Amino acid sequence: MAQKGNLLTVRKDLRVVDATIRDGGLCNDFRFEDKFIKDLYKANIRAGVDYMEFGYKASKEIFKEEDFGKWKFCNDNDIREIVGDNNTDMKIAVMADVGRTDFKNDIIPKNESPIDLIRVATYINTIPAAVEMIEDAARKGYETTINIMAVSKAKTEDIVSALDILGQTPVNAFYIVDSYGSLYPEQARHLAELYTEKAEQYGKVSGIHAHNNQQLAFANTIEAMTQGVSFLDATVDGMGRGAGNCALELLLGFLKNPKYRVEPILKVIENHTHKLKEKGVKWGYDIPYMLTGQYNTHPRPAISFVKEDRKDIYNFSNELYDIINS
Amino acid sequence: MAQKGNLLTVRKDLRVVDATIRDGGLCNDFRFEDKFIKDLYKANIRAGVDYMEFGYKASKEIFKEEDFGKWKFCNDNDIREIVGDNNTDMKIAVMADVGRTDFKNDIIPKNESPIDLIRVATYINTIPAAVEMIEDAARKGYETTINIMAVSKAKTEDIVSALDILGQTPVNAFYIVDSYGSLYPEQARHLAELYTEKAEQYGKVSGIHAHNNQQLAFANTIEAMTQGVSFLDATVDGMGRGAGNCALELLLGFLKNPKYRVEPILKVIENHTHKLKEKGVKWGYDIPYMLTGQYNTHPRPAISFVKEDRKDIYNFSNELYDIINS
Numbered sequence: 001m002a003q004k005g006n007l008l009t010v011r012k013d014l015r016v017v018d019a020t021i022r023d024g025g026l027c028n029d030f031r032f033e034d035k036f037i038k039d040l041y042k043a044n045i046r047a048g049v050d051y052m053e054f055g056y057k058a059s060k061e062i063f064k065e066e067d068f069g070k071w072k073f074c075n076d077n078d079i080r081e082i083v084g085d086n087n088t089d090m091k092i093a094v095m096a097d098v099g100r101t102d103f104k105n106d107i108i109p110k111n112e113s114p115i116d117l118i119r120v121a122t123y124i125n126t127i128p129a130a131v132e133m134i135e136d137a138a139r140k141g142y143e144t145t146i147n148i149m150a151v152s153k154a155k156t157e158d159i160v161s162a163l164d165i166l167g168q169t170p171v172n173a174f175y176i177v178d179s180y181g182s183l184y185p186e187q188a189r190h191l192a193e194l195y196t197e198k199a200e201q202y203g204k205v206s207g208i209h210a211h212n213n214q215q216l217a218f219a220n221t222i223e224a225m226t227q228g229v230s231f232l233d234a235t236v237d238g239m240g241r242g243a244g245n246c247a248l249e250l251l252l253g254f255l256k257n258p259k260y261r262v263e264p265i266l267k268v269i270e271n272h273t274h275k276l277k278e279k280g281v282k283w284g285y286d287i288p289y290m291l292t293g294q295y296n297t298h299p300r301p302a303i304s305f306v307k308e309d310r311k312d313i314y315n316f317s318n319e320l321y322d323i324i325n326s
Numbered sequence: 327m328a329q330k331g332n333l334l335t336v337r338k339d340l341r342v343v344d345a346t347i348r349d350g351g352l353c354n355d356f357r358f359e360d361k362f363i364k365d366l367y368k369a370n371i372r373a374g375v376d377y378m379e380f381g382y383k384a385s386k387e388i389f390k391e392e393d394f395g396k397w398k399f400c401n402d403n404d405i406r407e408i409v410g411d412n413n414t415d416m417k418i419a420v421m422a423d424v425g426r427t428d429f430k431n432d433i434i435p436k437n438e439s440p441i442d443l444i445r446v447a448t449y450i451n452t453i454p455a456a457v458e459m460i461e462d463a464a465r466k467g468y469e470t471t472i473n474i475m476a477v478s479k480a481k482t483e484d485i486v487s488a489l490d491i492l493g494q495t496p497v498n499a500f501y502i503v504d505s506y507g508s509l510y511p512e513q514a515r516h517l518a519e520l521y522t523e524k525a526e527q528y529g530k531v532s533g534i535h536a537h538n539n540q541q542l543a544f545a546n547t548i549e550a551m552t553q554g555v556s557f558l559d560a561t562v563d564g565m566g567r568g569a570g571n572c573a574l575e576l577l578l579g580f581l582k583n584p585k586y587r588v589e590p591i592l593k594v595i596e597n598h599t600h601k602l603k604e605k606g607v608k609w610g611y612d613i614p615y616m617l618t619g620q621y622n623t624h625p626r627p628a629i630s631f632v633k634e635d636r637k638d639i640y641n642f643s644n645e646l647y648d649i650i651n652s
Contacts, residue, residue: 184548184580185511185545185548185549186549186552212541214544214576214579214580215538215541215543215544215545215573215576216544216545217541218540218541218542218545219511219541219542219544219545219546219549220545222510222511223511223545226512247541247616249613249616250540250541250616253540253616253617253620254510254540254620262620262643263640263643266613266639266640266643267640269613269639270637270638270639270640274637285611287575287592287595290573290575290576290579291579294579294580294588311596311600312596313592313595313596314589314592314593314596317588317589317592
């Protein structure tokens with residue numbers, strides 16, 4: 001069960017989820033070297049990470065395999081090549097997007113797969129489709145979470161309705177997803193309170209996935225945690241779409257349970273993510289992302305701005321104003 | 327008087343303090359072009375900033391003038407060259423370090439100076455010397471604040487004693503200074519509660535100056551604000567020693583009072599701070615600063631590491647462990 005706690009408490013309900021490959025893969029079309037994935041897998045185990053998310057189970061009908069690295073699709077065999085039978089305390093997760101996953105065919109029974117957890121990603125208006133996917137995955141033997149994206153745009157009464165529907169399903173955790181990096185800590189705490197209350201009502205737990213548009217991903221994660229949120233998403237070096245995510249090294253350095261260690265992650269940063277940045281893969285806090293976060297809007301225009309190597313942030317802020325008010 | 331408030335409240339007690347030149351000057355020995363200072367001054371006025379801190383009033387007996395740019399010393403004439411008679415709503419501040427300021431000679435009567443506010447910086451063990459400086463500045467006609475540095479290392483009972491002594495002085499505001507960027511939001515809120523309570527007891531207000539070692543400078547600033555803290559320090563682009571500060575553009579984008587505007591600051595970033603970074607002036611969140619923040623220790627070893635362009639963060643974390651435990 002979820003717990004609340006202060007800075008000195010060890011929270012046995014906590015689960016640290018490394019989402020580096022999945023969210024970071026959005027920065028390089030999932031083209032990671034196997035060495036990166038193997039080193040990250042080993043480092044996560046040593047760091048005490050509870051779940052490692054490998055990528056998406058994307059539909060090969062919708063996306064062409066040649067356009068992406070393999071972690072867009074997460075074939076069970078590709079995961080097994082990294083983890084073998086994964087005889088460790090760390091569980092393996094993948095994400096399945098509503099409407100973009102061929103889940104009936106691509107998600108095989110759990111007893112034939114190295115995957116433990118299917119994370120179903122949905123917007124608030126596609127909850128029924130998400131329920132179908134949760135029920136399918138649970139029937140096949142998986143743990144499941146429901147990740148309701150762009151929560152900063154959703155109305156509270158719609159969130160309550162969604163959680164009441166999801167409470168009737170076998171889903172294990174309700175996730176707050178701040179896709180736009182728009183939440184302030186006060187708002188993150190309020191949402192965490194709501195999600196945790198609803199989770200308790202239905203015998204489930206809650207989680208948070210934060211973005212760093214306003215340098216608040218780490219703050220929002222630990223503030224939500226203090227309200228009872230159990231599943232905490234983070235990525236190495238904050239690698240993730242746009243402004244990136246809560247940095248795993250910040251989170252591990254904060255948590256009091258001695259099983260969590262930051263040092264193994266420092267090696268991955270030194271050997272891999274810093275080198276990716278040098279090679280031109282782009283993510284992390286920057287003014288254009290700050291502006292889309294402040295406007296509570298999708299980071300798409302900011303991602304284009306950064307990709308084009310533009311420097312005229314003042315013009316960008318005017319363009320953004322026009323986009324939003326047009 | 328100080329107020330508490332939620333996300334939608336306009337807080338009339340708030341004072342935004344731009345500390346770019348003073349804290350940012352620690353990154354380039356205060357060698358700013360006049361154009362930067364003039365543009366910043368104008369932008370701050372347009373952005374609704376309440377106080378602009380120009381630099382230190384450092385003793386010319388202790389520091390050689392040729393070793394630094396002029397904002398290390400903040401001669402009244404140099405400030406006047408930028409601000410004229412400063413016929414604006416924005417006030418001018420400088421910092422005076424205990425033991426490093428020739429305050430009897432260098433701080434002239436207020437009616438002869440463009441400066442409005444003297445910020446006295448002290449450690450908790452030099453409060454009596456700080457009191458002497460506060461009384462001197464107040465007698466000369468200035469507003470004053472007391473900035474108690476490295477508060478994350480101070481014992482609560484010592485902070486209480488210090489604030490009780492300072493309560494008897496003419497100082498206008500008690501400042502929480504998280505020099506090591508070590509506070510978590512929960513701790514920032516507790517300190518804010520204590521400072522605000524003591525400030526109210528003595529008819530004063532409180533302030534916060536946060537550092538960004540753990541990407542928490544902005545979060546801690548707004549969380550302290552919610553507890554009633556009135557003076558909020560920030561710097562353009564987060565420019566400041568080591569990991570830097572609460573970014574002014576994040577803070578202005580958050581505040582609800584329509585007098586605050588972020589756009590003028592974007593121009594300063596585009597035209598000045600981004601270019602300083604390109605020229606090699608270094609500041610901002612980085613793994614070595616994160617580690618000194620997590621260890622609650624002075625960023626000195628991290629500053630050296632970054633200055634030397636070292637990349638071996640894993641070795642650094644071991645060295646830091648040895649330094650702290652030796």
